Amino acid sequence: ASLFSAIEMAPRDPILGITEAFNADTNTAKINLGVGVYYDDKGKVPLLECVQKAEAKLMEQPTPRTYLPIEGLAAYDKAVQELVFGADSPVIQEKRALTVQAIGGTGALKIGADFLKRFLPGSDVYISDPSWENHRALFESAGFTVHNYAYYDAATRGVNFDGMLAALKAMPAGSIVVLHACCHNPTGADLTQDQWDQVIAAVQAGNLVPFLDMAYQGFANGIDEDGAVVRRFAATGMAMLVSNSFSKSFSLYGERVGALSIVATTSEEATRVLSQLKRVVRTNYSNPPTHGGKVVATVLATPELRKLWEEELAGMRVRIREMRSAMVEKLKAKAPGHDFEFVREQVGMFSYSGLTKEQVGKLRDESIYAVDTGRICVAALNSTNIDRVVDAIAKVL
Numbered sequence: 001a002s003l004f005s006a007i008e009m010a011p012r013d014p015i016l017g018i019t020e021a022f023n024a025d026t027n028t029a030k031i032n033l034g035v036g037v038y039y040d041d042k043g044k045v046p047l048l049e050c051v052q053k054a055e056a057k058l059m060e061q062p063t064p065r066t067y068l069p070i071e072g073l074a075a076y077d078k079a080v081q082e083l084v085f086g087a088d089s090p091v092i093q094e095k096r097a098l099t100v101q102a103i104g105g106t107g108a109l110k111i112g113a114d115f116l117k118r119f120l121p122g123s124d125v126y127i128s129d130p131s132w133e134n135h136r137a138l139f140e141s142a143g144f145t146v147h148n149y150a151y152y153d154a155a156t157r158g159v160n161f162d163g164m165l166a167a168l169k170a171m172p173a174g175s176i177v178v179l180h181a182c183c184h185n186p187t188g189a190d191l192t193q194d195q196w197d198q199v200i201a202a203v204q205a206g207n208l209v210p211f212l213d214m215a216y217q218g219f220a221n222g223i224d225e226d227g228a229v230v231r232r233f234a235a236t237g238m239a240m241l242v243s244n245s246f247s248k249s250f251s252l253y254g255e256r257v258g259a260l261s262i263v264a265t266t267s268e269e270a271t272r273v274l275s276q277l278k279r280v281v282r283t284n285y286s287n288p289p290t291h292g293g294k295v296v297a298t299v300l301a302t303p304e305l306r307k308l309w310e311e312e313l314a315g316m317r318v319r320i321r322e323m324r325s326a327m328v329e330k331l332k333a334k335a336p337g338h339d340f341e342f343v344r345e346q347v348g349m350f351s352y353s354g355l356t357k358e359q360v361g362k363l364r365d366e367s368i369y370a371v372d373t374g375r376i377c378v379a380a381l382n383s384t385n386i387d388r389v390v391d392a393i394a395k396v397l
């Protein structure tokens with residue numbers, strides 16, 4: 001027998017599997033709503049103008065590609081902190097926040113998970129039911145036992161907030177609770193400000209460890225508006241972790257630009273935490289790549305590029321909202337007995353559409369691809385494909 005003869009086939013990634021089936025489909029009118037990517041109205045992944053200008057600027061004075069520090073580019077880490085916590089945040093002024101550049105949001109979650117496993121080996125991790133499909137596997141691969149807390153209520157197509165709060169209150173002290181800071185993936189259902197207040201109070205009262213995952217800052221209501229939750233957690237003085245990603249907000253998916261920030265209780269504590277976090281990075285991949293971090297740092301630190309980015313990000317946010325409204329209005333006309341108003345209330349790239357696995361299967365017969373759970377990527381709708389999508393949905397209802 002060979003060394004690998006007993007190795008079993010791993011289960012297919014449910015979402016990447018959809019893309020494989022989509023790619024194999026020869027129908028030229030095929031539509032992929034299963035993705036987690038923002039497409040523009042022409043159905044293309046945008047290359048943002050601010051990114052192109054930053055790249056041109058960087059090429060005016062090309063620099064050698066030496067290793068970055070373990071924690072990444074200092075200018076990038078600083079820019080991330082200001083974006084995530086707010087430029088005038090006390091946690092920055094008091095040097096209680098530390099940030100390391102990471103390999104996308106996924107990399108940020110993983111180094112956060114590895115770090116936590118070293119120092120809280122007995123804690124369990126709680127993720128929302130449902131959550132981003134990689135959360136569970138990622139924390140399990142760091143050695144944690146992962147539980148769900150109640151989140152989505154299919155009956156109301158909103159958040160089961162009583163269930164969520166009860167779950168938070170029942171968690172043992174020291175439990176790690178992963179919260180989507182905005183644009184909940186996969187449901188599109190976010191908490192209200194008042195609900196966040198209650199969550200923050202429960203996390204604080206229960207001595208829980210909040211791990212905020214912010215992969216879509218700027219896609220719900222605005223950069224500062226979406227960051228407000230992080231700021232409110234930080235204002236409590238609690239220790240906390242925040243992973244963030246620029247994959248979507250800069251359309252830089254393949255450059256793998258993200259970061260992990262940790263807020264400690266004192267600056268002296270932050271220094272020690274950073275030193276340990278650097279060990280985690282060092283033993284995983286040593287240090288992060290240069291290009292994406294430089295591009296993002298350049299955009300964020302150059303006033304005219306930053307303004308351009310904010311406009312381009314607003315453009316993506318507004319287009320998604322327009323697609324939500326268009327979908328609701330068109331479904332009202334095509335499927336009068338069905339209420340899709342909730343699609344307008346949801347935020348971010350995704351919508352739990354309420355379509356069943358069977359209905360998703362029927363859509364696929366029309367070369368329209370969605371996730372079996374009924375999750376559709378609203379950011380993959382456009383003025384050319386929306387009518388076909390709406391007609392197909394109306395037909396399977």
Ligand code: PMP
Pocket residue numbers: 036103104105106107132180185213214215245246247256257258
């Ligand atoms: N967290 C959530 C909630 C996500 O939806 C995603 C995927 N976009 C990530 C983290 C990972 O981000 P990245 O693609 O930058 O690794």
